[in-house]
Amino acid sequence: MAEIIDGRQLAKDVNQETKQRVDKLREQGIQPGIVVILVGDDPASEIYTRNKHRKATKLGFKSILKKFPADVDQATVMAAVEQYNADDSIDGILVQEPLPDQLDGLAITNAIRPDKDVDGLHPLNLGKLYANQPGHYPVACTPRGIMTMFDRYNVDLEGKNAVIVGRSILVGKPMAALLNNANATTCLTSIHTVDLPAITRQADILIVAAGSPHLIKEEDVKEGAVVIDVGINRLASGKLTGDVDFENVSKVAKLITPVPGGVGPMTIASLMQQTVDMAEWRHNG
CATH class of the missing domain: 3.40.50.10860 (Leucine Dehydrogenase, chain A, domain 1)
Structure with a gap:
């Protein structure tokens, strides 16, 4: 049975760290x-x-x-x-x-000025990310939050097969760049990919951001995979659910995010974190 990544608790931890950084800046009059x-x-x-x-x-x-x-x-x-x-x-x-x-x-x-582009969507910032350039620049907040999850839960990315389902500029494309930059072997797919399950079954790390309820089933996931569900879908019943069949996929995954309470809180925490980064870069270099 998978360990559940607690996005709410992790976001609280990140926000606490952010608050300490804000307090330090405000002591400097910033x-x-x-x-x-x-x-x-x-x-x-x-x-x-x-x-x-x-x-x-x-x-x-x-x-x-x-x-x-x-x-x-x-x-x-x-x-x-x-x-x-x-x-x-x-x-x-x-x-x-x-x-x-x-x-x-x-x-x-x-x-939006690239140095104020807190969502990391300006072409200049995206280009720097894809080129893996050194220096300070913002990246998309949801992928940033997922990378924080990997760090805090000690997920080793180097050399791992990472499959992303969904190719949006908000999640899929910057996520692929971040994983590539971390030396993962990355495959970017979508709901249009022919025989998608054959590819997802190869994933050590599976990130799903397709906007399709329960697209990924238990049989689509490799035993011991890390599964990150970015999808937020509202069913006819009013219930929120992800792109992953959480109940069954959690039987085979090693780590998994719930919906709600997984990636969502970390996106907002990363937005706050990145705003403080940008204040520090602007004032302190």
């Missing part, structure tokens, strides 16, 4: 600042942004939740990004997805 831009009234986005705002405030950040109506135009959102780009009290800018159809999300992301 308060980390983050702004989250929310467009429209998508219920899930409302919850996510509110949770981020509350956590940032609790940790001692300057936190701004900037809301726009669903019918806002491109120029108004771009002007807000430029405002916070120029605001010296803001270290990190995040635009909550999804955005309404009339907005060009790519243009908005690309308008």
